[in-house]
Amino acid sequence: AAGVIQSPRHLIKEKRETATLKCYPIPRHDTVYWYQQGPGQDPQFLISFYEKMQSDKGSIPDRFSAQQFSDYHSELNMSSLELGDSALYFCASSLQRREQFFGPGTRLTVL
């Protein structure tokens, strides 16, 4: 069965640089979520999209933005990176109110 695809799997950036993370949801899923998981922490909700429209924002810094494209893939753009942005970033997709299936995550390291 198809799963959520995230790229890249690992990313190393310097402070103040920009990063773009990509997510390809499971086909026919209508909702995409982004979560951030710091070291030893639980995942924290950042933002979600339903049918390509932003539906909710969580604790997402103003330096971050995201969008969902016509083919349903989503991108999380992160600018002016800080050391504290180092984390595992998960994308998840779901069909309506059903369970969210998570991608393998992108491990971002900011040096």
Place this chain on the structure above:
Amino acid sequence: AQKVTQAQTEISVVEKEDVTLDCVYETRDTTYYLFWYKQPPSGELVFLIRRNSFDEQNEISGRYSWNFQKSTSSFNFTITASQVVDSAVYFCALSERTGGSNYKLTFGKGTLLTVNP
């Protein structure tokens, strides 16, 4: 605001022991969903189960079982005859409706389960 509490930070057992992971939640929603996810050392989040607030039937899937008790706002997870491959962090999560069909997840802090041979 909703909240999920996993009081057990770490649990260590010996293989073949049974182990129960506790989860207590708070929500003002009358309709909600509860989930368990497994995060092995490789880092991915693996979906285990979803339970809606109107279905209090317990569920068993192989060595896994779940006990949902609305009266005590608990959704506990038991692994029977644990195996080394069960070693992982287990997260309990609660979904809150944010609009339309969206249900963002609020996670507990997770319980690190270590199963020793």
